[in-house]
Amino acid sequence: MKIICSKSNLLQGINTVSRAVSTHSTLTILEYILIEVSPDEIKLTANDMELGIETTVVGDIEENGRIALKAKIFSEIVRKLPDNNVTIETDEYNKAYITCEKAKFDISGKSGEDFPDLPNVEKNSFFILSQFTLRNIINQTIFSISDNDNNKMMTGEYLTVNNNKVRIASLDGHRISIRYSELKDNFNEEKKIVIPGKTLSDVSKIINGTVYDEVNIYITDNHILFEFDRTKVISRLIEGDYFNIDQMITDDYETRIEFNKIELLNCLDRATLLVKESDSKPIILNIEGSNLELSITSDIGSMREDIEVKKEGKDIRIGFNPKFLIDALKAIDDDEVSINFVNNKAPCFIKNENKDYIYIILPVNISE
Numbered sequence: 001m002k003i004i005c006s007k008s009n010l011l012q013g014i015n016t017v018s019r020a021v022s023t024h025s026t027l028t029i030l031e032y033i034l035i036e037v038s039p040d041e042i043k044l045t046a047n048d049m050e051l052g053i054e055t056t057v058v059g060d061i062e063e064n065g066r067i068a069l070k071a072k073i074f075s076e077i078v079r080k081l082p083d084n085n086v087t088i089e090t091d092e093y094n095k096a097y098i099t100c101e102k103a104k105f106d107i108s109g110k111s112g113e114d115f116p117d118l119p120n121v122e123k124n125s126f127f128i129l130s131q132f133t134l135r136n137i138i139n140q141t142i143f144s145i146s147d148n149d150n151n152k153m154m155t156g157e158y159l160t161v162n163n164n165k166v167r168i169a170s171l172d173g174h175r176i177s178i179r180y181s182e183l184k185d186n187f188n189e190e191k192k193i194v195i196p197g198k199t200l201s202d203v204s205k206i207i208n209g210t211v212y213d214e215v216n217i218y219i220t221d222n223h224i225l226f227e228f229d230r231t232k233v234i235s236r237l238i239e240g241d242y243f244n245i246d247q248m249i250t251d252d253y254e255t256r257i258e259f260n261k262i263e264l265l266n267c268l269d270r271a272t273l274l275v276k277e278s279d280s281k282p283i284i285l286n287i288e289g290s291n292l293e294l295s296i297t298s299d300i301g302s303m304r305e306d307i308e309v310k311k312e313g314k315d316i317r318i319g320f321n322p323k324f325l326i327d328a329l330k331a332i333d334d335d336e337v338s339i340n341f342v343n344n345k346a347p348c349f350i351k352n353e354n355k356d357y358i359y360i361i362l363p364v365n366i367s368e
Contacts, residue, residue, distance in 0.1 A: 001037050001067060002089040005059025007081050007100065013044045013057040014075045016231060019202040021071040022048035032068035033075075034115040035088070037061055045118065046071065051199055052118040053206075055231040063089075066112030069096055077105050118234050121225040126218045127161060127187040131207040131228060134215050137168050138204040140331040140357065141177040145170045145197040156194040158242040161187060169245055170197070175324050176245055176360040177331070184214075191219050194242050199224075199235035206231060249358060253340035253349070255313040257287060261337045265329050267294055267305050268322050274300045275322065282319035282364035287311060296322070318344040319366035328359035 014033065022030035025048065034045040042057045067090045078086065081100040089097045090109070098105040138157075146154035151173075158169045164186055169178040203226050207215065218225040226233040268283065275281050275298050286293040290311055295304040318341060328350050329337065340349040350359040 001035070001065025002063040002087070003035075003037055003042050003059050003061055004085055004087045005042065005057055007078060007083055007086050009058050010086050011075075011078050013042075013055050014071075014078060016055045016206055017044045017046040017053045018071055018075060019206070020046035020048050020051045020053040020233075025049070029068060029110060029114050029116070031071055032110060032115065033071045034066065034068045034112055036066045036112060037064050039064060045115070047116055047118055049116065050196070050236050051202070052234040053202075053231065054118060054234075065090055067094055067096055068110040068112055068115045069107065070109070073107060077107070118232075119223050119236075121218050121220055121223050121234060123218050123225075125187075125189055126216045127166070128184050128214050128216055129166065129181065130184070130211050131209050131213040131215055132211040133181050135204045135207055135209040137166075137179040137181055138200045140179050141168050141170045142197060142201055142204070143170075143327045143331070144172050144175050144177040146172040152238055153194060153240060153242055156196050156238040157200055158245070159191070159193050159195055161189065161191040164188075171243065171245065174321070174362050175328070176248065176358070177328070178245070178249075178358040178360075180356055192242070193219055193224065194238040194240070195224055196235060196238060199233070203233055206233070248347075248360060250342070250349070251340075253313065253342055255287060255311065255316045255341040256338060257292060257312075257341075258310040258336055258338040259292065259307060261329055261332060261335055263307050264292075264337075265326065267307060268326050268329075270305070271296045271303050272322050272326070274298045274303055276300075280321070280364075282366055283322040283325070284317065284319045284366055286317045288315045313341075316341050316344055317366075318348070319364040320348070320361055321364060324361045328361065331359070332357060 017033055030048050036043040042059050045054045077098055081103055084101050087099045094109045094111055096107050096109050141157060154172055160167045164183050165180055166183060167180050207228055216227040222237055224235050224237060271283050274296055279298055281296060281298045283294055283296045290308055291306055292309045293306050334352060347360045347362050351357060
């Protein structure tokens, strides 16, 4: 095998597939990146048996072949090479010779035959999203998945496709984040799947994110395939039934306020100066008339600030984890935002009239 390609192209390919390199598997081959060279393309692949990523790299092909190289040392070598063309050549003993200007490395690899194949995903049907839309709906919901593996469902996001609309939702037991998006083309099938949060996080970081570039999304019983640019991301799905989030949503409220998002965000940001990460001090919202008073008290000190709001319904005094409010507000593009309150013991609902998004946050018990 022998190829020549620019350092930037090679490094981009390595960085893309490295997200699927295993770091704690008993199979050492999963710590490797597979390089496959055919007459038509240079392909890099990584596979941790849950997530697989494959991408092609632009370069000159002088000899076909395949080899698996240890991802950590391979990426470090390429990262520290001069910004010039890189030549990779292999011999019959699975040794790779990497050359760039005056720098020359030789490292031992493994036979490409030992590398596990990616799952074969049937492409009978698919729907399309722009990379911009996909990245947005992931970033606007991913923060409310759980990092606790005790409940596998909460570590994933619930994606449903119905009536030519896609919905993605996440929850961690304290809040729910929901985003909707219209599909570009007609898709008449109904799909309900749970995608690992890590997969979606990786996809959002790999895609370019423009409105002009598209992602083809294929779904089978056990896998999801994202296909874009010169890259494929294949992930195993989380098995089981997701929580019935629809029964948690209501349009009823006793109090509704509308406010300037940036003004409230800045106020919450100032309030969190008095809260350590390990603290669970709530911020108290006291709504009376057209005034929203925010207050917080911690071991460091206390803070109180008023902002003007438009209110419908009853006055209310309610407490929340300030981080949950901040996360939801930062994920919203609207300048003016509204929150619906049922009572001071029930979740609040942050949503717009079009219901493009719904953020549900459980309150914190506070002393009267």
